[in-house]
Every structure is written in C-alpha cells, then in structure tokens.
Amino acid sequence: MxxxxxxxxxxxxxxxxxxxxxxxxxxxxxxxxxxxxxxxxxxxxxxxxxxxxxxxxxxxxxxxFDDSTVYARDSKIIIAKKAVNLIKDGMVVLTGGGTTILEFIKQLPQNIEATFFTISPLVAVELAKYNNIEVILIGGLFSKNSQVTYGGQVITQLSELKADLCLMGTSAIHPEEGLTDTYWEINQLKKAMLAAAKKTAVLCISEKLDIALRLRVCHIESISYLITELDDNHESLTGYLAKEINIL
Amino acid sequence: MxxxxxxxxxxxxxxxxxxxxxxxxxxxxxxxxxxxxxxxxxxxxxxxxxxxxxxxxxxxxxxxFDDSTVYARDSKIIIAKKAVNLIKDGMVVLTGGGTTILEFIKQLPQNIEATFFTISPLVAVELAKYNNIEVILIGGLFSKNSQVTYGGQVITQLSELKADLCLMGTSAIHPEEGLTDTYWEINQLKKAMLAAAKKTAVLCISEKLDIALRLRVCHIESISYLITELDDNHESLTGYLAKEINIL
DNA sequence: CGTGTTTTTGCGTTTTATTGCAATTATATA
DNA sequence: TATATAATTGCAATAAAACGCAAAAACACG
Missing domain, CATH: 1.10.10.10 (Winged helix-like DNA-binding domain superfamily/Winged helix DNA-binding domain)
Known part of the structure; x- marks a missing residue:
C-alpha cells in the first residue's frame, strides 16, 4: 500500500x-x-x-462534546466499556437504541468482526463505521420518541431471528418487578427482542435502578447480564445479586 | 509497444x-x-x-475524503425547495438517501401531513421531527457507502409498496443513457424504487448532469421530474427538455 | 537515398525516500 | 510508585527516483 x-x-x-x-x-x-x-x-x-x-x-x-448531558456521559462510557467485553468475533448481536447503546458502539474495537441487527437507525449509522461489521437494520414504523423502529413488522422479523446476544437500554429495572416500561408498543418490542436472543444484557445507569413502571417486559431472571457504572459489589446491587444474573 | x-x-x-x-x-x-x-x-x-x-x-x-459537499450545499437547498412543491398533504412518498434528499426533508413545511417510506436511517431521523408525518423505515442490509438499506429484503418490501411519488438523488444522469450507477446492488435498489411509485422525481445538482456510468437504472423517460439548481431554460438542460420529462 | 536532427529508451550512478529495528525516554494506569 | 504501554531518536537496509549519458530508433528534408 x-x-x-x-x-x-x-x-x-x-x-x-x-x-x-x-x-x-x-x-x-x-x-x-x-x-x-x-x-x-x-x-x-x-x-x-x-x-x-x-x-x-x-x-x-x-x-x-456535542450531545446530551455531559454528566451522565462518563457513566455511560464506563457501562459501554464493560459491555464491549461481552462481544467476541463472529457473534450475532441484536441491539436496541438509546444513548447508552450508542456509546457502546463507539467503544467497540476498530477491527471487530461481527453481525449486528438493530432497530435503531442511529446505531446502524454508527456501526457502519466499522469495516468488519455487517449491519442489518430492522425496518418498520419509526417511533418519534424512542427513535427506533417498532410495530408488528419489526416483531415479525425479530421472531425469525436468533442472535447470540441482545443488548438493550432500559428506563426502569427493579429486583422484584423486573424490567418494566411505560408504553405498550415498546413493551411488546422488548419482549420480542428478548425472545430473539440467547442471552440478554441490560445496560442501565444506576439512577434507573429500583424503579418499576406500568408494564412488565420480563422478570429479572430472564436477563443474563446487568451492566451499570457501579462496582459489582456496590450496595445498590445487592437486590440483583441475589437473582441469577451476572452483574458487570 | x-x-x-x-x-x-x-x-x-x-x-x-x-x-x-x-x-x-x-x-x-x-x-x-x-x-x-x-x-x-x-x-x-x-x-x-x-x-x-x-x-x-x-x-x-x-x-x-476532502468532502466537496460543503460548497454544493447552497445548490442543494435550491433543489430541495423546488422538490417541496411536489409534496401535498395525504401523499405517500418514498425516498432514498443522500445529502440532497436530507436537505429536502429539512425544507418541508412544519405541519405537513404525509406518509414517508424511506431506506435511509438519517432521513428517517430527520422526518421524525415532523409531528404529522408517519415514518416507515424499510429495513435490510445496511450499506456502509451509501448509508441506505439495500438487498433482497428491501427489494421485496418495495415490491409490495405503491407510493404516489418517489424522490431520489443520483450520481449520474445523461439525456441518452438515462439514470446510471456504478454498483449493481444500488442499481437493483433504484429499479425497485422506481417500480414502487407512480411518479419519480430525481434530485440532481448540475455537476452530475450528462454523466453516464456503467449500469443503467432506467431511461430518461421513466422519470417524471428532474430537479436541478439551474433555471429550467438553462442551456445544460436542453437535452433533457427534449424528452418527456418535467424540469423544475 | 544519405545525412543531420530529434525522440525515445536503457544503463550506471548518485541522491532521496521509506521502512523496520533497537535503545532510550516519556506517558499513562493500577 | 511500579509496571505496562507508547513515543522518540538514531541507524541501517531496502526501494524508488533523479540525473547524465550514450545507443538506437524515428524523423525531416535536400
């Protein structure tokens, strides 16, 4: 060259x-x-x-240093770096959207080789920067709030997929109530995502711990990894440690 | 020799x-x-x-890599404003990707009511800023170069669609050779887009006029509107005026 | 034809550019 | 502070370019 x-x-x-x-x-x-x-x-x-x-x-x-609240960004970077360790060459990964996931994408090693399915256009664009990542954007109705695709078509496509790992952000997690959400459509979507992957990692800044919203996506046991910016022996996590779930 | x-x-x-x-x-x-x-x-x-x-x-x-897009931005805004006139309330519109299309989206009136199908994540995100636009992102393999979805899945979905108008950018247009492209995948994609809409408008800055590349998408007659930043009586456009095509 | 001129080409030599290695110094991170 | 990681520096081997020169080929023209 x-x-x-x-x-x-x-x-x-x-x-x-x-x-x-x-x-x-x-x-x-x-x-x-x-x-x-x-x-x-x-x-x-x-x-x-x-x-x-x-x-x-x-x-x-x-x-x-454009986007989002700067103070939360540091936490998200910590989470992102932990999440990167879960990704191995050759994996098929499914991701949702949101700033934490986006930060995770940015932390991936340059030459990683993998296949990524995503419902987030912004994640897709970010993934496209990696030469050895195959990117498949799951299409459908586009949500103005969440900036992800959703609806029946998305769920149908997810039902045909079996990924090695699903990475998603969350707006609420609670040791007893599990993963919860406010909107029915997003709730359905997350259920479909969980079903479409062998394992699921939830990326979650600590301020969203111990919160329960109206609609349950799944019990805490259905999640394989919970990734926060805290040390894995931090007191806030004791409730989750008790369950069969890996804290990173 | x-x-x-x-x-x-x-x-x-x-x-x-x-x-x-x-x-x-x-x-x-x-x-x-x-x-x-x-x-x-x-x-x-x-x-x-x-x-x-x-x-x-x-x-x-x-x-x-030295991004010539900057100086052409003014032209693209002119094109975008002309294209906006084609959009009426209630329309079903299909769009491709690219900076010109993105500029077009930005020029849409705030309260417009329409349904947009698009293969471009960036366009989808931009469209999401309009409250009365329903956005459907067509999913599939994501192209690192063109930043649009492509491939068999996209073409299948397009084949089930009938939009009122398709808006696309182009890398080359020629009065005799028609719309042409370099990559087979993109060529197939554009053909499918043309077939999925009653009418098609091509947004094209003048520097891309009179260029023919390897693969033909369609003859010039298959296009309903050609939109450039030039006046419609500019000499560069005489070759196109001769054909059955509206110059805007 | 023949002769002088110009163009083209290859060779040997010198000069410059590129690259990797090893030893040293600087910088980060636990 | 200790340790690993990265940067700098000088050096040597290799590769490429530039230059002058001369042989060969093509050309011009009386």
Missing part, C-alpha cells in the same frame, strides 16, 4: 470516528508502529489532525 | 483501480523503470493523474 493511500485511509477513519488509535492502524494497515507514527506526524504537519498519546484526533474534535 | 499505447494502458489501469505501481507497469509493459517514470511524468503534465512514491494515483481518488 502506498503512503498516500495510508494517509487517505487514516483521514477517512478520522472523519468517521473523530479519532484513531495507533495500535488499530498498525493492524489495519499492516505496517510497523513507526510508520504509522510518521504518517500521523506528516498529517499533523499538513494540519489535518492532531496527535495525542495513543493515536490522533480530528481537528474538529473539541467541538464534538 | 508505442508510447501512446503505454499511456493509454496506464490510464486504463488508473481508471480501473485508481492506482498503479511503477513496478507493476515495468513488468506488464516490459520496459525500464525510467521509461515508466517518464510516462507517468508526462501524464502528470497532461493533468491526467498524480505521481506518488511508488506509483501514481487517479485525480478523482485524491478528492475522496
């Missing part, structure tokens, strides 16, 4: 993710670290990016 | 692969490195490619 092509490749990565890791580039481009470092330095000299320890960031990076 | 033949050979390689290696050319053309270098230099002087250490790259390849 020509140097210019490497540079273009790096810039494409930068434009997509706003960041690159030196180690990822070494793998993806199959050259030594030194070469990558020199490449990055040249791109810095051209004013196209800036280098940091471990990789490089896009010039527009600083302005990309 | 004559010099001119070598040059043509090199340009064919460039057009095919966007790149050539000096060493490959030496082997393929059976001449010395010096000759190849001189050839490449002459092609550079003619502005047909540009040289890099180890070979040469095509001109178009060069611009692959």
């Amino acid at each position: 020509l140097k210019k092509e490497r540079h273009d490749f790096i810039m494409r990565q930068i434009n997509l993710h706003n960041r690159v890791l030196t180690s990822d580039l070494v793998q993806l481009l199959n050259v030594s670290e030194d070469t990558i470092r020199r490449d990055l330095q040249e791109l810095v000299d051209d004013g196209l990016l800036f280098k940091v320890h471990g990789g490089a960031l896009s010039k527009s990076y600083h302005s990309s | 004559l010099k001119k033949e070598r040059h043509d050979f090199i340009m064919r390689q460039i057009n095919l692969h966007n790149r050539v290696l000096t060493s490959d050319l030496v082997q393929l053309l059976n001449v010395s490195e010096d000759t190849i270098r001189r050839d490449l230099q002459e092609l550079v002087d003619d502005g047909l490619l540009f040289k890099v250490h180890g070979g040469a790259l095509s001109k178009s390849y060069h611009s692959s």
